[in-house]
Amino acid sequence: MIDPDDFLPRYYQLANILREQITNGQIDAHQPIPSERQLERLYSVSRPTIRQAIDLLVRQGFLYRQHGRGTFVSPQKLQKGISELTSFSEDMKQRGLTPGQRILEIGLVLPPDKVRQQLELPADCWQVLRIERLRLGDDIPMGLQTSYYNLPDGQTITREELEQVGSIYRMLQEKFHLIPTEADETLEVTLATPREASLLQIEAGSPLLLSERTTYSQTRRVIEFVKILYRGDRYRYFAKLTR
Amino acid sequence: MIDPDDFLPRYYQLANILREQITNGQIDAHQPIPSERQLERLYSVSRPTIRQAIDLLVRQGFLYRQHGRGTFVSPQKLQKGISELTSFSEDMKQRGLTPGQRILEIGLVLPPDKVRQQLELPADCWQVLRIERLRLGDDIPMGLQTSYYNLPDGQTITREELEQVGSIYRMLQEKFHLIPTEADETLEVTLATPREASLLQIEAGSPLLLSERTTYSQTRRVIEFVKILYRGDRYRYFAKLTR
DNA sequence: TAATGCAACTGGTCATGACCACTTATATGT
C-alpha cells in the first residue's frame, strides 16, 4: 500500500489513501477510522508517521479527533478546505463556471499611494505594472480586476505573453520563481460607477462586492496587490473559519 | 525557562516563549530564530517538541521555514491569525470598538426551510430558538443579527439570561458543553428594506453586507445558524488565505 | 583567479519506545 521508495513522503501517501477512502464514502460521517495502533500494523509505518498524516487530514477538515475515543470522519459539508488562496480562474472552476477574461489595459504606471504602501515600495518609486481585466464566468461578466506588480529590474509582462499563458500565477512561478502562499483580503460594499457598470453590464449605482487582496510569497515578500469589483447579483464569497 | 510540571504541555510553553519574543520585536522580520538543534540545547527539550512548537507558530503566521536555510520571523503584517472564528463581540473588540446589543426578539419559532436545512433538522421539526438582535459598536448600529439554535429537549435561553451573561457562546459552553470550533460563512451584497434601514439608521435601499454562518462544535455537529446584515458604510470584512 | 567539490550547517522524514490523560465497557463488589 505504501511505497517507501515513492518520491512522496510516507505520511503524505497515507493521507492520500485515507482521504480517498473518506471521499469515496467508505467510512460514514461520525464513524471512527482505525486507531493509530491499528494503522501502524495495517500500513507498516510508525506512529509519528500515522499522526502526521492524520494531522494533515484534520487540518484539511476531513477528520476530527476525540481524546480517549478515537478519530472520526467529518460530515461531507465540512470537507472543503479552509480559506484557500486561489486565483480567479481556479475560483470560477470550483464554482463550475468556465473562466474567461478580456484584457482592458496593461502597462507601467506611477503607483497610487495606497498601492505603493501595500507593495511595500519606497516613496520615490517610479513605476509598477498595472493590469486591468474584465473577468468572465461562462462568458458573463463577473468582476472587474485591477492588479499591481513590482517586478525585478525592468522586467515586465506583455499583453501577448499574458494572453498566451493565461495565468499570471504560472508566469510568476516560471519566470520569477514566486509562489503565492499567503494573502490578506478585505471585503466591502460599494456602488458601481457608470464606467464600471457599463463594463459589468449592470446599471450604474448597482451594489458591488469590493475585494482587495495582498498576496505574499513563500518568504513572505509581497507579490501583488489586487482589487476586484464583483457583481453583487452574481457573486457570493465563501470562507471557512476555525478556532 | 520551561517547567515540566506546568499544566501546559512543553511545546505549548515553548511556543508562547517564542511568540512573546517575536511580538516584542526581539527578532526582526526575516531574521532567523535559533536552529532546532540550538533550541534543543537552549531549552533542554527534544527536537520533536521543538518542531511541534514551531509548527504551531508557522500555522499561526509568526514564522516561516526554508529548507536548508533556517526558520525566520514573518513581517508584522502577516502576524494576525488566519480566518478566526469569532463572535460579534470579539470581532468588535479586535477592531477597537466597544460591543453592544439590543435584543429585539427572542423566542421559539417554526424554522424556515433554509434554516431547518442548515441546522440539519428533520422536516417535521417543530420549533427552534430564534434571537434577533441589533448589534452596536461604540453605540452605533453596525449590524442586524438573526440567530437560530436547536437546543436539546425543551431547554431554552431566556432574554434575562442572555442580557445577564451577554455572550451566547459562553452560555452554550457552560450549559450545554458546546464549543464552536469551525464555521462555514458566505458573504454577499443586498439592499436594505425599510425596516432594516430604520433599525440600522440608514436610508432604505442602502447597500448591506449579508453574512450567513453555520457554526459547528468539536464533534462537527451544527450549533447555530446566524445571519448578520452589516452596514455597508461601516463594516469591512477581513480574511487571511493560505495555500 | 576562477571553478569545483567537500564539509558543515539547516530543516524534513521516520522508527522505536515510553508514559500520561481520557473514555468505555466489563467485572466486581455491595
Added chain:
DNA sequence: ACATATAAGTGGTCATGACCAGTTGCATTA
C-alpha cells in the same frame, strides 16, 4: 439491581536517535 472499581482501549505528549535533502561557505584544485 445498582454503584463502584478496574482494565483495556483511545489519542496526547515527549525523548532518543537516525538518515535524507537542501543550502552555504570554505578549502581545494585546475
